[in-house]
Amino acid sequence: MFSEPCQHSLLNSPEEVAKLLLEHDNYLICPHINPDPDSLGSAVGLYLGLRKLGKTVKVYLPEETPPYMDYLLQHADVQLVQPLEMGWKMIFVDLGTPKQLHPGVKLIHPWLDIDHHMGPVSFTRYAYIDQQAPATSEIVFRILKHMNAPFDKIIATCLYSALVFDTRNLTTPATTPATLRQAADLVEAGADPTYVNQMLNQQKPLNLMKLMGEVFANLNSALDDTLIWAVVPKSLQEKYEVDENEIDYLISDLLTIASTEVILMFKETSSGHVKVSWRSKCHVDVNRIARQFGGGGHHYACGARLSLPLKQAVRQVVTSTQEAMESALAVA
Ligand SMILES: [Mn+2]
Structure with missing residues (x-):
């Protein structure tokens, strides 16, 4: 042995x-x-x-x-x-x-x-x-x-x-x-x-595009639209019959918005967690924020899994991300 x-x-x-x-x-x-x-x-x-x-x-x-x-x-x-x-x-x-x-x-x-x-x-x-x-x-x-x-x-x-x-x-x-x-x-x-x-x-299923339409119509933003976040509750995934793994597709489309520095996506998963994904265009090291929540990745892309109800996860992560952005963009 x-x-x-x-x-x-x-x-x-x-x-x-x-x-x-x-x-x-x-x-x-x-x-x-x-x-x-x-x-x-x-x-x-x-x-x-x-x-x-x-x-x-x-x-x-x-x-x-x-x-x-x-x-x-x-x-x-x-x-x-x-x-x-x-x-x-x-x-x-x-x-x-x-x-x-x-x-x-x-x-x-x-x-x-x-x-x-x-x-x-x-x-x-x-x-x-x-x-x-x-x-x-x-x-x-x-x-x-x-x-x-x-x-x-x-x-x-x-x-x-x-x-x-x-x-x-x-x-x-x-x-x-x-x-x-x-x-x-x-x-x-x-x-x-x-x-x-x-x-x-070029493999997005049509029902995913329809779900994205609804998610994009309800985007949230702060800090003069430099921070934008999308929320994808389980109910929406069920409404459009979209596999939860396929939802990760939509985050890269959000980065194409002109005003953004940082994108956040919240996905309610079947395991009861909220998966949070961060993307940064340039100045903000989002990995440092993800690590506060037990996650990690890179300067420009990272994620974390939170055992919190969706609303609470959104509130906590948005607050921390806003704070991190305010200090990062102040020195950039
Ligand atoms: Mn890799």
């Missing part, structure tokens, strides 16, 4: 991660709860790369994901139930914090954490955290390159999808010339930008 990790080592480069992955075998890759295309694309891209190098690998995903991401999953050996036999080394991608794990994930052999969120979080034996990386997939790409994994169209599609998702189509401030070169390498390896754009950005 193996023992739980008693030591934590931070790795210093993708090269070190590559070396470690080549030395071992039997990997179980876990995305975060309610995974986004960066977490899923990174997980499946890493899975496929390791498979090509002869490793035994599985992806563990104990939940349904919105249909628009099916194309990322179709080539992976996805386990809905955690394999509990010994020997699986768990690899976490894009996690941010262990709180972002699905409750169905048991930390049996937490071995490696690959991430670009605030860190380090020492719950795994090894971790490689690069906060400058625009997406976790950007790190996975570099790891696979150091392992000399052959890139094919499917791996390239997974990693390209993850990269363009987290960089809002290669436009966030984290997008550098190196990011664009990596995107070009992935297109050269077979990723099709037109196809990926269709998959990620």
Whole structure:
């Protein structure tokens, strides 16, 4: 019987991660709860790369994901139930914090954490955290390159999808010339930008658009409309028969409003929580606000889950966000 990790080592480069992955075998890759295309694309891209190098690998995903991401999953050996036999080394991608794990994930052999969120979080034996990386997939790409994994169209599609998702189509401030070169390498390896754009950005169901119409008609704002928030109660999701995971789509549309600095979205979930999402255009570090509520993410995008009634969650989060914005915009 193996023992739980008693030591934590931070790795210093993708090269070190590559070396470690080549030395071992039997990997179980876990995305975060309610995974986004960066977490899923990174997980499946890493899975496929390791498979090509002869490793035994599985992806563990104990939940349904919105249909628009099916194309990322179709080539992976996805386990809905955690394999509990010994020997699986768990690899976490894009996690941010262990709180972002699905409750169905048991930390049996937490071995490696690959991430670009605030860190380090020492719950795994090894971790490689690069906060400058625009997406976790950007790190996975570099790891696979150091392992000399052959890139094919499917791996390239997974990693390209993850990269363009987290960089809002290669436009966030984290997008550098190196990011664009990596995107070009992935297109050269077979990723099709037109196809990926269709998959990620043109899959909204009609009933979601109708729900968005009602949500947008009832937007709230403060601070001269620099703060705008949308509230999506369960009753509205039921009225339009919209899957709660699909509602996350609408936040990026709110960022297109000219006056906004910060966007907030409140979604009542079936688990009884309120999921809060923050997006910032520039000056306001919304991650600092999310952390006050036990959440986290990045300067420009983050979230938290609150065990509060919807109205109370809205009141508390709007107040804190307003305060943070007033001080951030005063110095900007
Ligand atoms: Mn990410």
